[in-house]
Amino acid sequence: MNLVLDRMCIYLAERALFAPLDLNLAPGAIVTLMGPSGCGKSTLLSHLCGILPAPFRATGTISLGTRRLDGLPPEQRRVGILFQDALLFPHLSVAENLAFGLPRGLSRDERRRRVATALHEADLTGLGEQAPATLSGGQRARAALLRTLLAEPAALLLDEPFSKLDTTLRGRMRSFVFSHARERGLPTLLVTHDPADADAAGGPVLSLSAPIDGR
């Protein structure tokens, strides 16, 4: 399924944050969106997954395959997002956080099996019963990605998910995220201000430009 943005623009009050954006992401494609902070790139992602904060307003259309997403509540979009922080829920164990992502209607054994597989993929085997706070930053980031993927999204948004990791971890986490996204054929939109992120993604790099007439 392609993720397609058509004449997408976001306004704060009456001011456009950037010039209208057209974008067509094929399955497995990773597009990097760059721009200085405050240019509206994170706001764009929050609009795509349906959590645009109240003072902002958006125009243009979003579609995923044949489905129109604009106007849908976030839970019906099937658009996964990773933030700067892992945001694992502190009141649940690591395994429960992963199970939280799993769809409903699986047998108990099936849920357990899928969580175990995910823990293994994230190199967290044996840490499932632990509280998220006991994990390292890299471990938390991997768990957050797996939780997002277990919910079976049809597109993936990355909101500077590597910026809070130390440089040594960053490289490994990048290839971990990108290989998972490609493997599942997810159209992926990465927002960052680190050129190294864009290099690692290897796809097209766009920068959000200022609105033409400054309105």
Place this chain on the structure above:
Amino acid sequence: MQSATGCSGGLLSGAPALTLALLLMPIIAGLAGTLLPAFGYLPAIGASGFSLQPWRTLLAEPGLSHALILTLWTGVAATLLALLLTLALLAGCYQSRWLARIRRSLAPLLAMPHAALALGLAFLIAPSGGLARLLSPWATGWERPPELGLFGPQDPWGLSLILALTLKETPYLLFMSLAGLARWPADHDLAVARTLGYGPVSAFLKVVLPQLYPLIRLPVFAALAFALSVVDVALIIGPSAPPTLAVQALRGFNDPDLHARLPAAAAALLLTGLTGLALLLWEGAIQLLARCSRAWLSDGGRGGGGALAQWLALGSGTLALGLAMLSALGLLVWSFALRWTFPAAWPTQWTLAHWRGQFDSLAVATGNTLGIGVAATGVALLLVMACLEQEQRQQRAVSGRSLWLLYLPLLVPQVSFLFGVQVLLAGWGLEGHWLALLWTHLLFVVPYVFLSLADPWRAFDQRYEQSARTLGAGPARVFWRIKLPLLGSAVAVAAAVGFAVSVTQYLPTVFAGAGRYATLTTEAVALASGANRRLIGVYAVAQTLLPLLGFALALMLARRDHRR
């Protein structure tokens, strides 16, 4: 860092201990002062031998078991309803445009004294009350007030008491929950859950509520303890034969037969035990619920769009708000009504006479209320700011245990230690002294002022102070010129909260003041037993007006601050 705190460090460092001592001493001494008479020792009335006789007298009273069950039932039901309504409103409306409206309607509801609310509600739901008048005769066919009603004077189940307590506690629990939600990025957690496919209500229940409840555990306890032990609301709108345990104890303390004080003290102690037991059972039930629902949290159930839940929550929230507003409106109308026969919806003749006739005693009561309220708020602000400042300079937050101690005056039933305090004060000849009155008000004002000031104070960006210090300003100058102005609106709101709490105090004013200080609250509650709705209206409106003005003033200051 040590030298930086300068000479004010000595004074400040004693503040937390002083504050806790001020709060705890009267409670401990007061409980002891109630404990001894409960076992037959009260030399002031010539009872000096220890015995179980007071307990035997108490247990022999015919309505006791009924009173116990009634107390437990009304307290638990009201708290449960208030908590459920609070959570329903949050689950249904958090992150919707309704939340801002709910937030805005909170301040006036919080400001309304519980006695005034109970009086207004009693007027509203009585068989001859506002609701019956609004609906009669066109809908009900009543030409005269009906004889009976579930909410009538009989009301053996205390339903009107439960309703009044629910209306009063919901805004408080909502307020505390909103403060709790501001303490961690709950929005982010919700956003994650929503993008994982969860509906708004399920996301709130599975992700936010388990993190929120620990933050409102103490406020919920305070609400439960209040509901179990409240005196004035139960006097006004509770059942009378038998009344709740707190009212029964108060009757004994006020009995002309001085020996009735001994079983009354036993009843007060029994109420303390009952409150403790109820808190334990409540916590046990919560723990059990948490354990049983653990698997449900991560079972993958996503829930629906939550539209039905939202409308149900908003519907019941609006109903509650409407009842509270109609109650206030009814009081106002009664205070100006000259001729208002059933079933007219409005008075047919209006008058200023009730207000004019009460002018002198109203002025005295307002003066007393203002005096004690302003003094208690001022002292409480000083103590709390000193504690918070000391905490920040020590870089150590108040521990969970100290927070419990701070909450203690809100958890121990007032009637159980205020009687003992009165006995002690009388022993020292301080009964009815203004300072004693101030002190007992502080017991309840300090915790609320602390609760409303602590979060903004701790959230204050200390780099402002640090940069002012590097510019050469001393700690005192930084405090007065930088910190206090920047925290001005938070201090103003905390002051309004403290003042409102002081205005509503009934039992502390009666017991520590030895009946010598007529405040708007004591007058309104004293009038409640009579049937003069017009007079009650005058005092209840005045009682509501004062804290409302306080909040309006605070919000005005806060808004001016905000613009700057």
